[in-house]
Amino acid sequence: MGNREALLAGAKRCLYEKGYGRTTARDIATASGVSLAAIGYHFGSKDALMNTALMDAIGEWGDALGAALADAAYVHATPEERFVASWDRVLETFVEHRGLWVAQFEMMTLxxxxxxxxxxxxxxxxMARLSLAALFQxxxxxxxNETELSRGIFYQAMLAGLAAQWLVAPEQVPSGRDLFRGLQTVSASVLGGA
Incomplete structure (x- = not known):
């Protein structure tokens, strides 16, 4: 592994462990085993390196989400079962990637x-919205197109809201079944039902 790759790996480790704003250049250099000067040489600045690390970590989470959703799609046959299983699998990815979600919410304040x-x-x-639309299907x-962007906007809002709830109180986070019942209730009231 070269210095650039080591710096990126170290920055991602710091992102997960210390967060976006609390990570210093020295933290990254220590975590990567590379000199402080190498950060400027390879990335221009600590902030540029952290931004690259964040985008890379989001991509890795996207890969994990894709694998989880692919598993849900094959196991369950009905649309309802797929929806429930998919959101339950999304919650499982939060556990492994908790540090990323904390860093993303922290980063939004900056x-x-x-x-x-x-x-x-x-x-x-x-691109993220279209990717989510594809993953969930x-x-x-x-x-x-407008249909797929709308679908992606919905999934993006659901993900962010679910992640926020999970970070605050994991024991109270809704299950895939809870989300499905909520979707049914809202759809019925919006579309003219109950």
Whole structure:
């Protein structure tokens, strides 16, 4: 592993363990076994390295989510069973990637002081929504259209809300079944039912 890769791995480890804002350049150098000067040489700044590490960690979580959702799609036959199993699997990914979710929520509080981070995140927003639409349907990709973007917006909002609830009180987080019942209730009231 070269210095660049070691720095990225060290930054991701710090991201998970210390968070986005509390990680120092020295922390990264220590975690990676690489000199402080190498951060500037390979990434330009500690912030640029942390932004790269964050995006890389989000990508790794996306891969884990894709594997979890693929498993849910094959095990269960009905749309209801797939929905319930998918969201239960999403919750399982939160456990393994807890540090990432903490760092993401922490990072959102820093966006006003980090315009480059806001720009990077807003730049991938559409792609993230389309990726979520594909993942939850068990597809490799979906077309860039209004239907799929709407689907992705829904999944993105559900994920963020569920992650926030899980971080605050994991023992009270709704299950896939709870989410399905909520979706049924809201759909019925919005679409003219109860």
């Amino acid at each position: 966006l006003d002081q980090a315009p480059e981070l806001r720009e990077a995140l807003s730049g991938v927003q559409k 068990g597809k490799d990709e979906v077309p860039d």
